[in-house]
Amino acid sequence: MTGITEAPPVTRTLVPPRPLRRRLTDLAIVVGGVALLGYAWHDTGASVSALISGIHNTLNLLARAVPPDLSVLGDSIRASILTFNTALLGTAGALVFSILLTPLAARNTTPHRVVYELARLVIGITRAIPDFVFALIFLVAVGLGPYSIVLAIAAHTIGVLGKLFAEAVEDMDMGPVDALRAAGASRTQVFVHGVLPGIAATLTGLTLYRLDTNLRSALYLGALGGGGLGFLLYNSLQLFQYKQATTELAVLLVMLLAVERVSLLVRQRIL
Amino acid sequence: MLKGLDLDVWPGELTVVLGANGSGKSTLLRCSVRLLEPDSGSVVLCGHELVGARGRALRDARRNAAMIFQQVLLVHRRSAVENVAYGTLGELTLRRSVSRRLFPAEVAERAHASLARVGLADAAWKRADTLSGGQAQRVAIARALCQRARIVLADEPVASLDPRAAEDVLVLLGEIARVEGLAVMVVLHQPELAFKYADRVVGIISGEIVFDAPPTSLDEDRVASLYQQEQR
Numbered sequence: 128m129t130g131i132t133e134a135p136p137v138t139r140t141l142v143p144p145r146p147l148r149r150r151l152t153d154l155a156i157v158v159g160g161v162a163l164l165g166y167a168w169h170d171t172g173a174s175v176s177a178l179i180s181g182i183h184n185t186l187n188l189l190a191r192a193v194p195p196d197l198s199v200l201g202d203s204i205r206a207s208i209l210t211f212n213t214a215l216l217g218t219a220g221a222l223v224f225s226i227l228l229t230p231l232a233a234r235n236t237t238p239h240r241v242v243y244e245l246a247r248l249v250i251g252i253t254r255a256i257p258d259f260v261f262a263l264i265f266l267v268a269v270g271l272g273p274y275s276i277v278l279a280i281a282a283h284t285i286g287v288l289g290k291l292f293a294e295a296v297e298d299m300d301m302g303p304v305d306a307l308r309a310a311g312a313s314r315t316q317v318f319v320h321g322v323l324p325g326i327a328a329t330l331t332g333l334t335l336y337r338l339d340t341n342l343r344s345a346l347y348l349g350a351l352g353g354g355g356l357g358f359l360l361y362n363s364l365q366l367f368q369y370k371q372a373t374t375e376l377a378v379l380l381v382m383l384l385a386v387e388r389v390s391l392l393v394r395q396r397i398l
Numbered sequence: 399m400l401k402g403l404d405l406d407v408w409p410g411e412l413t414v415v416l417g418a419n420g421s422g423k424s425t426l427l428r429c430s431v432r433l434l435e436p437d438s439g440s441v442v443l444c445g446h447e448l449v450g451a452r453g454r455a456l457r458d459a460r461r462n463a464a465m466i467f468q469q470v471l472l473v474h475r476r477s478a479v480e481n482v483a484y485g486t487l488g489e490l491t492l493r494r495s496v497s498r499r500l501f502p503a504e505v506a507e508r509a510h511a512s513l514a515r516v517g518l519a520d521a522a523w524k525r526a527d528t529l530s531g532g533q534a535q536r537v538a539i540a541r542a543l544c545q546r547a548r549i550v551l552a553d554e555p556v557a558s559l560d561p562r563a564a565e566d567v568l569v570l571l572g573e574i575a576r577v578e579g580l581a582v583m584v585v586l587h588q589p590e591l592a593f594k595y596a597d598r599v600v601g602i603i604s605g606e607i608v609f610d611a612p613p614t615s616l617d618e619d620r621v622a623s624l625y626q627q628e629q630r
Contacts, residue, residue, distance in 0.1 A: 187617040302471035306538075309431045310545050311461035311488025316495050320484055 196370035203378040210355035213273045214341040217280025225288035232320045233296035254286025262348045276353035295329045335390040399425045400605040411584045412575040417602035424587040427551045462489040464542030466552040474569040478537045479522040483509040485545030512544040533564030552584040568595040584608035589621045
């Protein structure tokens with residue numbers, strides 16, 4: 128029989144003692160972080176006094192922005208539909224290509240290591256280049272108009288969705304996939320009937336989220352010359368037509384809330 | 399894991415493989431359809447050599463075997479009958495199988511008949527993730543029937559079932575062996591079920607067969623010896 132174990136000495140801290148070297152490293156990280164923020168503050172010309180004096184200008188602008196000019200309501204609604212269509216087409220195009228890339232870019236479904244690396248390279252490049260840069264390229268290549276923005280959004284979203292879909296496949300339960308493989312199903316059949324149903328809910332959720340994000344992108348990329356509500360809003364502000372801008376902003380808000388609401392309902396139904 | 403293991407299974411026979419955890423039972427089953435790659439040796443499935451086979455040849459060979467897993471591996475968001483029809487994917491062209499709506503009517507008929515054969519005709523349209531464990535395992539057996547497999551390999555198919563459902567599944571596996579004339583190999587952890595339902599019991603220790611005999615010629619001590627190594 129073993130004897131009674133002695134009680135351990137009383138410890139009054141909840142974290143283990145840390146060596147001096149580790150504490151100096153932590154201190155250096157904190158000091159470095161603060162220095163970086165200080166540099167950013169200086170580099171951007173950030174100033175509390177400018178912020179306070181800016182409040183006066185903002186109030187002045189708000190006073191000149193009401194009542195809203197409803198004469199532009201019809202144009203604003205038409206422009207908002209164009210902005211939505213731009214985001215929708217860009218997201219749908221990206222969805223098709225990213226689904227095609229997914230089985231190649233997921234470790235557990237790729238046919239070969241080289242194919243995996245190539246698919247990941249495509250995803251990495253399209254994801255790393257911002258949609259703004261793609262828009263500048265396509266505006267030159269295709270010309271001014273919403274189509275160039277559709278292409279820009281699609282190109283960037285292929286990378287974003289491709290990465291997220293591939294990760295969803297890598298995290299999924301491979302059991303049903305093994306069962307189909309064991310029954311003699313081909314790689315494509317396994318992907319269509321085993322993998323896609325397994326990630327359908329995640330895929331839908333991510334695509335709707337991306338549509339929401341792309342709607343905002345379509346708005347600001349429109350100001351570059353792609354048209355739509357972003358272009359109208361930019362012009363109104365440039366020409367000091369603040370009452371028109373208020374109407375356009377109200378339409379924008381309604382559109383964003385409506386899309387968010389519909390996305391939520393679809394997600395709730397599917398998940 | 400498997401050392402010099404040599405095993406044949408025959409039509410019309412329910413073979414139960416017993417052994418302690420880590421003895422190589424599941425490895426044996428997974429190697430049999432090359433879900434695991436054997437380091438050496440040969441796996442012959444209904445006359446087709448699996449080791450070294452690739453692409454279409456491997457898929458054609460695999461069609462002869464249906465695998466039933468410990469965790470029921472159905473596609474959750476699909477109905478029971480669709481999961482059963484997936485057993486035929488190996489025989490369908492991509493054009494006829496790229497969508498469920500393109501599956502031939504003959505496949506749908508066969509899937510419904512297979513479900514009826516396991517007593518689940520009423521559950522045909524239920525989503526797989528709403529079925530009970532016993533029902534789901536019977537859908538997996540129906541998939542094997544629909545596949546027209548000649549060998550059924552079941553890896554602890556009753557591990558997560560209650561005793562009643564477990565017995566139902568083993569009765570069904572026995573029937574498809576004896577009535578449908580399939581070769582059925584089942585890995586089990588319950589010697590008492592092996593004694594009750596098997597035509598032949600194979601004992602494995604550390605990847606080697608230590609006995610291969612009908613249950614009537616085995617005594618309990620011999621079966622118990624399979625698990626002594628694990629206890630030590």
